[in-house]
Amino acid sequence: MGRKFPKQTIRDVDLRGKTILLRADYNVPLTKRGQISDDLRIRASLPTLRYLLEQNCKIVIMSHLGRPKDKDLKFSLKVVADHLSKLLSRPVELLDDCVGEAVHQAVRRAPRGSILMLENLRFYDEEEADDLTFAKSIQRAVRADYFVQDGFAVAHRAHASTHAITLCVPGLAGLLLEKEYVTITEAMNNPKRPLVAVIGGAKVSDKILLIKRLIKKADRILIGGAMSNTFLHCRGFNVGKSVFEPGMEKVVAEIYDLAAAKVGAENVDDFLVLPIDVAVAPEISKDFPRQEVNIDKIRNSDMALDIGSQTIEKFTKILAGAKTVIWNGPLGYAEIDNFAIGSARVALAIAQNKGVVSIVGGGDTADFILKWDGHDGANFTHVSTGGGASMALMAGKKLPGIESLLDAYGLR
Ligand code: ADP
Ligand code: 3PG
Ligand code: MG
Numbered sequence: 001m002g003r004k005f006p007k008q009t010i011r012d013v014d015l016r017g018k019t020i021l022l023r024a025d026y027n028v029p030l031t032k033r034g035q036i037s038d039d040l041r042i043r044a045s046l047p048t049l050r051y052l053l054e055q056n057c058k059i060v061i062m063s064h065l066g067r068p069k070d071k072d073l074k075f076s077l078k079v080v081a082d083h084l085s086k087l088l089s090r091p092v093e094l095l096d097d098c099v100g101e102a103v104h105q106a107v108r109r110a111p112r113g114s115i116l117m118l119e120n121l122r123f124y125d126e127e128e129a130d131d132l133t134f135a136k137s138i139q140r141a142v143r144a145d146y147f148v149q150d151g152f153a154v155a156h157r158a159h160a161s162t163h164a165i166t167l168c169v170p171g172l173a174g175l176l177l178e179k180e181y182v183t184i185t186e187a188m189n190n191p192k193r194p195l196v197a198v199i200g201g202a203k204v205s206d207k208i209l210l211i212k213r214l215i216k217k218a219d220r221i222l223i224g225g226a227m228s229n230t231f232l233h234c235r236g237f238n239v240g241k242s243v244f245e246p247g248m249e250k251v252v253a254e255i256y257d258l259a260a261a262k263v264g265a266e267n268v269d270d271f272l273v274l275p276i277d278v279a280v281a282p283e284i285s286k287d288f289p290r291q292e293v294n295i296d297k298i299r300n301s302d303m304a305l306d307i308g309s310q311t312i313e314k315f316t317k318i319l320a321g322a323k324t325v326i327w328n329g330p331l332g333y334a335e336i337d338n339f340a341i342g343s344a345r346v347a348l349a350i351a352q353n354k355g356v357v358s359i360v361g362g363g364d365t366a367d368f369i370l371k372w373d374g375h376d377g378a379n380f381t382h383v384s385t386g387g388g389a390s391m392a393l394m395a396g397k398k399l400p401g402i403e404s405l406l407d408a409y410g411l412r
Pocket of ligand 2: 025027066067153154157386387388389
């Protein structure tokens with residue numbers, strides 16, 4: 001079998017003793033007090049860092065954190081540098097800028113085998129503007145031999161640190177980027193069948209491309225969350241006060257046409273599987289118990305906040321027979337325990353299906369799974385570090401942060 005990753009990686013090039021400018025995505029969730037509430041993205045970057053340390057590289061890491069306006073130290077990467085330092089048991093020196101003479105001198109003085117971190121890239125508007133002059137200034141400060149892209153979660157953005165920088169320094173993929181790409185594209189293009197997709201979350205409009213691609217690739221698609229409220233509404237059911245997306249009738253009709261063209265009109269409801277019952281409450285609040293109703297019995301005062309027991313039964317049976325599962329989007333309002341039951345039971349069904357290849361993508365879905373799974377995701381084959389990036393890749397889009405790296409033509 002040929003190579004599954006189309007770009008050069010850090011394993012393809014002799015990096016011994018080189019200076020590496022490494023793009024990570026350390027955009028981690030923070031608590032109100034500024035502590036890291038989940039460090040998946042930091043832990044996932046360790047294999048690449050350890051590999052580069054084995055090669056005795058000087059590593060200069062860059063990342064963004066949040067969406068700051070100008071230089072707002074609430075968004076400093078200090079908390080990330082400290083955490084990384086603990087995980088690696090070695091110093092990680094945070095510099096107070098990402099460009100300029102002071103950064104240059106600090107990098108120049110640092111010995112091989114050391115790790116430095118530039119301050120939040122988004123303290124500069126030039127970062128999101130994909131500004132070439134800014135990228136050149138970063139390289140002028142760092143003088144890297146190679147740029148390494150390992151921030152899979154930001155690879156769907158064409159920013160200075162993911163795109164323009166590759167015009168200044170030759171770009172290689174890190175091990176996380178390679179693993180994310182290969183795992184997700186293999187599951188989409190070359191799955192062990194049956195491939196069952198689980199789609200939930202908030203909006204149909206965010207996920208149209210993904211749904212259309214899954215119609216082509218998957219054997220069955222299970223739909224839940226606020227997404228299924230929109231489907232039910234478009235299919236003529238009263239969804240009461242539920243969160244749903246108005247104006248989606250045409251899109252949903254097109255989705256059903258595509259599905260019918262693939263499996264035949266008479267099989268559509270077995271292929272695109274909607275809930276048969278839902279858990280409702282008068283409002284989104286942890287004070288209301290779960291009450292379950294069939295989908296044709298939703299009252300005007302109800303909000304459908306989770307899939308119901310019969311639906312859970314139906315979904316988990318289907319998942320027990322799956323060989324590959326791709327899951328994007330919680331199946332209910334999973335922030336409240338009472339309405340996280342559908343997502344939890346589906347997670348359990350996947351975990352109990354030994355031998356299944358299971359891939360979880362989507363920011364809120366991964367958050368849920370990591371909490372459910374005791375923060376390590378060990379019951380799943382792959383919990384993607386990407387939100388928008390994993391969805392874009394599943395939808396078959398090209399990611400600028402990957403496209404801009406050196407091609408691997410001729411490499412085995
Ligand atoms: P992801 O980030 O995994 O792609 P989304 O952002 O699409 O997922 O959706 C997550 C959001 O959808 C969560 O805030 C969740 O509470 C909300 N949601 C899911 N189901 C419902 C529902 N039935 N009613 C209201 N909100 C819902
Ligand atoms: C993410 O969390 O999805 C990435 O870090 C990208 O962040 P952004 O949506 O602010 O560009
Ligand atoms: Mg989300």
